Amino acid sequence: VLFSAKDPDTGNPIQEDEIVAESISFIVGGSDTTSSTMTNYIDFVSRHPVLQRQLQQEIDAVFPGQPLESWVPSEKDAGRVPLLVATLREVMRLRPTSATGLERITPSGGRMIAGEFIPEKVNLVKGIFPFI
Numbered sequence: 001v002l003f004s005a006k007d008p009d010t011g012n013p014i015q016e017d018e019i020v021a022e023s024i025s026f027i028v029g030g031s032d033t034t035s036s037t038m039t040n041y042i043d044f045v046s047r048h049p050v051l052q053r054q055l056q057q058e059i060d061a062v063f064p065g066q067p068l069e070s071w072v073p074s075e076k077d078a079g080r081v082p083l084l085v086a087t088l089r090e091v092m093r094l095r096p097t098s099a100t101g102l103e104r105i106t107p108s109g110g111r112m113i114a115g116e117f118i119p120e121k122v123n124l125v126k127g128i129f130p131f132i
Helices: 016-046 049-062 082-094
Strands: 103-105 111-113 116-118 123-125
Touching: 016 049, 016 082, 049 082
Parallel strands: none
Antiparallel strands: 103 123, 111 116
């Protein structure tokens, strides 16, 4: 995609060194948020031994045996480990890795939020720094 991109000001193709720089930015940005999320996940789960055991039981039940090195879980597999997914989502909610919150859309009929009526189908984003 980047190799076919054009500079919006000149219409010229984007230079290869700029493409490389952007690609590195994508990789580093993606790995930083992933590593932060996994670090926070391990931190939170390690503080709750009962939760650790429940997660291990769920994972062992769904993925018995030792997987091959090339094995990667699919999106379908994620539906089979609801506790794992729920705890991961909770960690991402409590310790987000971006400066903006996740977008939500108000449901049919709208909702009362903090004493204010929000009509249906309104995009809402809660900032992660409400004290600023």
